[in-house]
Amino acid sequence: MPIITYSPAYTIVPTYECFNRCSYCNFRVDPGTDLWMTLDRATQILADLQDKNICEILILSGEVHPRSSRRQAWLDRIYELCNLALEMGFLPHTNAGPLSFEEMEKLAEVNVSMGLMLEALDPALLAGVHRHALSKLPAVRLEQLNWAGKLKIPFTTGLLLGIGEAEADWEISLQAIADLHCLWGHIQEVILQPYSPGSQESFAGLGFDIQKLPAVISLARQILPIDITVQIPPNLIPNPDLLLTCLTAGARDLGGIVPKDEVNPDYHHLQLSELNSLLASAGWDLQPRLPVYPDRVHYLSDRLQAYVLKS
Numbered sequence: 001m002p003i004i005t006y007s008p009a010y011t012i013v014p015t016y017e018c019f020n021r022c023s024y025c026n027f028r029v030d031p032g033t034d035l036w037m038t039l040d041r042a043t044q045i046l047a048d049l050q051d052k053n054i055c056e057i058l059i060l061s062g063e064v065h066p067r068s069s070r071r072q073a074w075l076d077r078i079y080e081l082c083n084l085a086l087e088m089g090f091l092p093h094t095n096a097g098p099l100s101f102e103e104m105e106k107l108a109e110v111n112v113s114m115g116l117m118l119e120a121l122d123p124a125l126l127a128g129v130h131r132h133a134l135s136k137l138p139a140v141r142l143e144q145l146n147w148a149g150k151l152k153i154p155f156t157t158g159l160l161l162g163i164g165e166a167e168a169d170w171e172i173s174l175q176a177i178a179d180l181h182c183l184w185g186h187i188q189e190v191i192l193q194p195y196s197p198g199s200q201e202s203f204a205g206l207g208f209d210i211q212k213l214p215a216v217i218s219l220a221r222q223i224l225p226i227d228i229t230v231q232i233p234p235n236l237i238p239n240p241d242l243l244l245t246c247l248t249a250g251a252r253d254l255g256g257i258v259p260k261d262e263v264n265p266d267y268h269h270l271q272l273s274e275l276n277s278l279l280a281s282a283g284w285d286l287q288p289r290l291p292v293y294p295d296r297v298h299y300l301s302d303r304l305q306a307y308v309l310k311s
């Protein structure tokens with residue numbers, strides 16, 4: 001049976017505070033209104049996760065302004081959280097927004113893969129949902145993907161669909177990802193993420209017309225090189241038949257299956273057993289994977305490769 005993968009994961013949030021205000025965000029709180037995750041608390045959480053068949057620790061963070069005096073402490077905390085996760089037997093994947101080249105190089109020491117969504121290149125978004133989001137400048141996102149390639153970091157990126165971008169932008173954004181991958185070969189997966197309205201945001205858009213997702217997956221499959229996997233989040237696809245149609249269209253990964261989707265807290269995952277039987281009914285075999293894909297493990301330092309071997 002053909003294989004569909006997922007990553008058994010748990011999300012740790014260093015901080016929800018974010019200086020950006022993407023209007024579709026259900027995650028952020030204002031700077032200074034949130035206590036950062038302590039190493040003590042993370043140690044407790046990770047200890048509770050032992051023997052629960054979880055491998056990936058997804059570190060998803062709100063962002064401290066690049067010129068803030070608190071930026072270094074924020075980065076140091078993320079580094080320590082990743083290092084702790086490694087030492088406790090987990091494999092970290094960090095998405096903390098755009099980083100300086102030096103910051104990215106530093107976090108790469110303690111992550112088996114990293115990620116940053118391109119979102120969309122359409123400049124119209126800068127007057128729309130990204131009006132108050134310096135981090136979402138298309139040039140900044142593209143530069144991040146380029147640096148990740150230069151640093152040989154196994155990388156996840158993707159598109160956020162249905163935030164006001166022109167449909168013509170899907171092809172442009174996918175082509176930009178393909179071009180950067182042709183230069184470096186580091187992109188292991190592209191997430192096609194349907195914008196899904198939540199209860200905390202200000203945008204309150206209609207959400208992406210989910211019926212269009214199979215067509216976007218086909219487009220991605222035409223444009224992206226074959227060594228990039230297309231990932232879709234099953235909790236944001238409300239209808240089981242549609243999920244199966246997405247697999248037929250070329251999606252081959254379901255991303256991190258987590259107890260709580262921190263980005264979309266209003267959308268719960270099916271039980272693994274339910275996902276398993278749904279996929280099996282259509283002839284697909286659901287299998288766990290690591291946050292670094294097998295063909296990218298050789299990118300990693302000896303220390304990280306040793307942790308991967310133990311997982």
Ligand SMILES: O=c1nc2n(C[C@H](O)[C@H](O)[C@H](O)CO)c3cc(O)ccc3cc-2c(=O)[nH]1
Nearest residue numbers: 007058093095115116156255256261263291
């Ligand atoms: O549970 C989630 N996981 C998200 N993940 C996790 C992702 O599915 C896995 O961490 C990767 O597939 C690595 O295994 C992201 C990772 C990225 O690098 C970039 C964006 C996302 C977005 C989400 C998300 O909205 N919800």
Ligand SMILES: C[C@H]1O[C@@H](n2cnc3c(N)ncnc32)[C@H](O)[C@@H]1O
Nearest residue numbers: 024025026117160193194195196263
């Ligand atoms: C971590 C990633 O989560 C995505 N993201 C942020 N808010 C939402 C939402 N309401 N629905 C779906 N995805 C979202 C963005 O693409 C971000 O880069």
Ligand code: SF4
Nearest residue numbers: 018020022025028062
């Ligand atoms: S989506 Fe990310 S960058 Fe935008 S406000 Fe939310 S946490 Fe901040």
